[in-house]
Amino acid sequence: MTIHENYPGTEDRSRFTEDIRRFEFQTNLPLRHRIGIIWRLVLLVSVIAGIIALSVLLISIINDSFGYAAIEYKVHPSSLSLNGRPLNELSCSEIVLLLEDHLTANRLRQLESENPFSTRSLEDCHETAIFEISKPKAVVTWSLFYSLKYSRELKIYVAQKYPDADLVFQNWLNSDFIRSPQSSDPLRTGILTAIMGSIYVIGIVIVVAFPVGIAAAIYLEEYSSRSFLHKIIQTNINNLAGVPSIIYGMLGLALFVRALEPLTSGAIFGLSDSTTANGRTILSAGLTLALLVLPVIIINAQEAIRAVPNSLRQASYGMGATKWQTVWHHVLPNAIPGILTGTILSVSRAFGETAPLVVVGASTYITFNPESIFSKFTTIPIQIYQWTARPQDVYKNIAAAAIIVLLVLLLTLNATAIILRNRLSRRLI
């Protein structure tokens, strides 16, 4: 048996050996394996780089949410006293007397109208006294790791540089931060206004985009014949999914805020909020984000519907069900876990969107919670953006705390999606 039989087409033996020599199977092998190992390391390193990026991101946010702050007072709280008794021994009614000494009558009336002193808790009275009279101000803040590592040096440094200031270990993400509305004072400000705004906006997104998205998906998968129109709609949806979110913001500004202003400001219902009287409302923001997530919801729902086996539909038709009965009783219940997962994931994308809402006209400063869908709005990402854009140290810490709130809420949403999917799919199949 000659080699030519195993290697048809090359009768010329010398060419075959030359081929072998060219590939250098023998001598080359260790080198090729070494290259393989080196590249394997490179690949591994890039995966690790991705993981490191995420860890550094999370750590740096936690790092900024806690730490020492040098706080200066106009009047030190320990020097506040009434008839020789220090502040923390006073009752609420005595604190009112103290406030009367220090504040203008105007300011006092304002505080009273916000929340009457007779109904305030002792803790609240204390806090009010400190913030109104002492006026604490964070001069410098330090991050968590720095605070832990150099706590002794910091104490000396602050004692020298800011003799009037107290060095306090601040937890920026405290319960007051989550419970209080926005305020111009960075030490008192909170995220509640923004959380409420986000919930309202997302509520509108769900109410609008969820039914419309599923309906569009059902139409495309179950009803439309594979016609020209179907193709156009499908291509169009795929393209819309790739349009930058800020473009949707511009559309929302031109369409919902300006062209449909009577509707979005609530004027045609006679409900318009006296403080806004223009279209920059929660409703506009919600509709804009609904348009933004719609293509993604449709694509996800289509996939879920497509995954329902055809035999189910045919069995239903065989029993004499109409098209809609088939869809409603058989296709949708089986597709709903997939649809819900996709929807919640896209809603969580809307939850974190900032740029379109900035363009639509989020309010920079509102101190009260939204009352209706025609109110002005701010959302958590908007607050983070505004606090990040400020130069003072202390806003960095507040922004970091707000980011943790945002990430926790997003995590909850996504966890809900997973739990919902698992529970529903167990029950239905």
Next chain:
Amino acid sequence: MANEAKLTSPTRAINESPLDLNLRKRHRIIEQVIQAFLFASGVISIFTTIGIVVYLGREALLFFASPEADLLEFLTGTKWQPHLGIFGILPLLNATLMTTTIAMLVALPLGLCVAIFLSEYASDRIRGLVKPILEIIAGIPTVVLGFFAIYTMTPFLRGLLGKDVVQIYNTASAGIVMGILILPLISSMVEDALSAVPRSLREGAFAVGATRFEVATQIVVPAALSGISAAIILGISRAIGEAMIVAIAAGAGPNLTWNPFQPAETMTGHIVRISSGDLSYASIDYNSLFAIALMLFFITLFLNLLSQRIITRFREVYE
């Protein structure tokens, strides 16, 4: 049983049915109403596109119709100074291209490596560990990444290269963080493309003695090239349209520079900054934003269409 049912006439069966069943086909208006609603929902997406083109186009036309602006100056001007009535988009476009390039320089090699690792090397356990991490990165709101860029990446770069070289606001740190944002998009799309390459090709290559790395780079990657290029184009499109990271970290104020450590405002960053202030609807500033947005829309639309076309036209079909 079946024979018995056949014997009785259908109408009698209905009349005598103890359950009072009416099996005749009924005309259901509700079915048609529902179908109309479903159709309307499907068509909404078309109206969204029309809305974008019409509303953006109308405001942009108002901009170009105004005496201060003309199309040629808009496309070729090297200065963007709205208060002086000078509208040349090149500084904004240049900054956008710079952040996008930097982002792709970070995301492309990393994304390719991660995708090849996940599809060719990783065991199921490692894949189950790495993929959720990538999904978490993909789900982080961009404003959070903007915070990360300005408070972590910029100080890091300034510490590394010196505070005189790197400005507080710069396109480099915005671009790098944007690369982190795009990394999951590219890696997941490329991984899909790689896993779509049939096993037989890999096994054929293994059989003639190729190493794992040779199989990955010389067999699988070329076979998935269409999917990979589509992923790259989609990544570029995403980077061009990304707004918050650049709005926070890249700087305020248009600046025509090639230095990545200088501040420069991108198209998206400019829209965010101008519209977050108090803006009069009658001003040319307001209209100019729509001209930028329209340009942004057409660039990304072109890239998206290109990416889809590459996928459908150049896909290697095996079997």
